[in-house]
Amino acid sequence: MSKIKIGVIGAGSISEAHLNAYANNDKVELYAICDLNEERAKAKAEKYGASKTYVDYHDLMNDQDIDAVSICTWNNTHADIAIAALNSGKNVLVEKPMTTSMEKAYEMEETVKKTGKKLQVGFVRRYASNTQILKKFIEEDDLGEIYYAKATCIRRLGNPGGWFSDIERSGGGPLIDIGVHVIDVLWYLMGCPKVKSISGNTYNKLGNRKNIKNLSFYQAADYDPDKNTVEDMANAMIRFENGASLLVDVSFTLHAKQDEISVKLYGTKGGAEVEPSLAIVTEKYDTILNLAPQVDSTTFDFGQAFQAEIDHFVDVCLGEKETLSPVADGVEMTKILSGIYESAEKGKEIYFD
Numbered sequence: 001m002s003k004i005k006i007g008v009i010g011a012g013s014i015s016e017a018h019l020n021a022y023a024n025n026d027k028v029e030l031y032a033i034c035d036l037n038e039e040r041a042k043a044k045a046e047k048y049g050a051s052k053t054y055v056d057y058h059d060l061m062n063d064q065d066i067d068a069v070s071i072c073t074w075n076n077t078h079a080d081i082a083i084a085a086l087n088s089g090k091n092v093l094v095e096k097p098m099t100t101s102m103e104k105a106y107e108m109e110e111t112v113k114k115t116g117k118k119l120q121v122g123f124v125r126r127y128a129s130n131t132q133i134l135k136k137f138i139e140e141d142d143l144g145e146i147y148y149a150k151a152t153c154i155r156r157l158g159n160p161g162g163w164f165s166d167i168e169r170s171g172g173g174p175l176i177d178i179g180v181h182v183i184d185v186l187w188y189l190m191g192c193p194k195v196k197s198i199s200g201n202t203y204n205k206l207g208n209r210k211n212i213k214n215l216s217f218y219q220a221a222d223y224d225p226d227k228n229t230v231e232d233m234a235n236a237m238i239r240f241e242n243g244a245s246l247l248v249d250v251s252f253t254l255h256a257k258q259d260e261i262s263v264k265l266y267g268t269k270g271g272a273e274v275e276p277s278l279a280i281v282t283e284k285y286d287t288i289l290n291l292a293p294q295v296d297s298t299t300f301d302f303g304q305a306f307q308a309e310i311d312h313f314v315d316v317c318l319g320e321k322e323t324l325s326p327v328a329d330g331v332e333m334t335k336i337l338s339g340i341y342e343s344a345e346k347g348k349e350i351y352f353d
């Protein structure tokens with residue numbers, strides 16, 4: 001069987017997770033790397049044995065040997081690169097957030113329909129083993145009707161700087177960067193109900209706190225703390241047409257005592273925690289039970305989840321599987337994220353038809 005040839009566009013931090021997982025998949029040939037920063041592209045190509053490097057992604061699109069691409073660039077470039085790839089006959093795995101505007105989201109969806117090529121959105125937490133274990137319980141109705149979900153993803157100090165904090169390139173701050181993961185995994189586990197209304201708040205109170213010493217944090221490949229045009233905190237209440245609601249709060253920085261991640265769902269027959277550790281809460285013979293699954297990892301395992309996401313994408317490209325994170329879900333998630341920003345800007349709840 002001939003291997004599928006992959007191009008990776010954007011050779012910064014997260015490309016390493018994609019490249020590593022492709023390298024572990026024997027149905028794949030890692031063929032090309034593209035980055036605006038030529039040295040970065042060449043270094044990754046050398047490390048992973050890719051035969052071609054590109055600086056301009058349009059040139060990569062003309063390379064008919066490439067079957068599929070991973071897009072690991074700044075958020076504002078995802079849509080144009082994905083559309084160009086689909087139009088040149090390539091399947092696409094695009095990092096989250098899928099894009100930064102509804103217009104671009106619809107254009108991506110149209111292009112998938114028009115070309116018949118595959119697009120998978122990098123909602124990596126959907127592919128994590130803790131998510132998939134819980135999904136099985138939900139499908140078997142162990143939680144009953146899920147009517148409330150709650151996510152918190154708080155960094156007390158963690159604005160990555162560079163393009164992440166430049167709203168033109170990122171489209172927003174912690175909401176679009178880390179909030180997207182926790183909102184999406186809950187929405188996926190809730191069965192992707194249709195959004196009815198959103199009430200959100202964003203705050204720019206603390207800035208990026210570049211003055212802080214003696215505490216290290218994640219920084220972008222091209223770290224630059226001097227520009228910061230994104231929110232440092234966001235919260236929202238999302239209402240769904242089926243009556244369920246989702247409450248979320250996220251931050252790049254906050255005067256919190258510690259970082260916190262928590263992802264929880266509550267239903268009529270039981271509840272569940274995906275983070276900080278997989279747990280299921282139920283009731284039997286008038287007694288409440290907290291069930292502790294005995295599995296290799298009860299929390300988000302970064303390496304496992306990326307491997308599962310990439311392996312799944314490769315099988316999608318080979319026509320053996322349907323993606324777990326299709327473009328339609330990317331469109332809906334763009335609607336949720338844009339809706340939170342719109343509600344915060346207008347200072348009122350917004351409604352969808």
Ligand SMILES: NC(=O)c1ccc[n+]([C@@H]2O[C@H](COP(=O)([O-])OP(=O)(O)OC[C@H]3O[C@@H](n4cnc5c(N)ncnc54)[C@H](O)[C@@H]3O)[C@@H](O)[C@H]2O)c1
Pocket residue numbers: 009010011012013014015034035036037040055057071072073074075077095096097122124162163177220221222
């Ligand atoms: N799934 C996850 O858990 C996860 C984690 C981190 C980042 N991400 C996403 O991955 C993407 C990249 O993030 P990162 O942390 O790797 O950023 P990064 O700054 O480390 O790397 C981005 C790279 O893209 C390159 N680039 C930008 N525009 C380009 C273009 N038009 N053509 C070619 N190269 C281009 C930059 O030169 C840079 O090397 C973002 O969309 C981010 O949201 C996802």
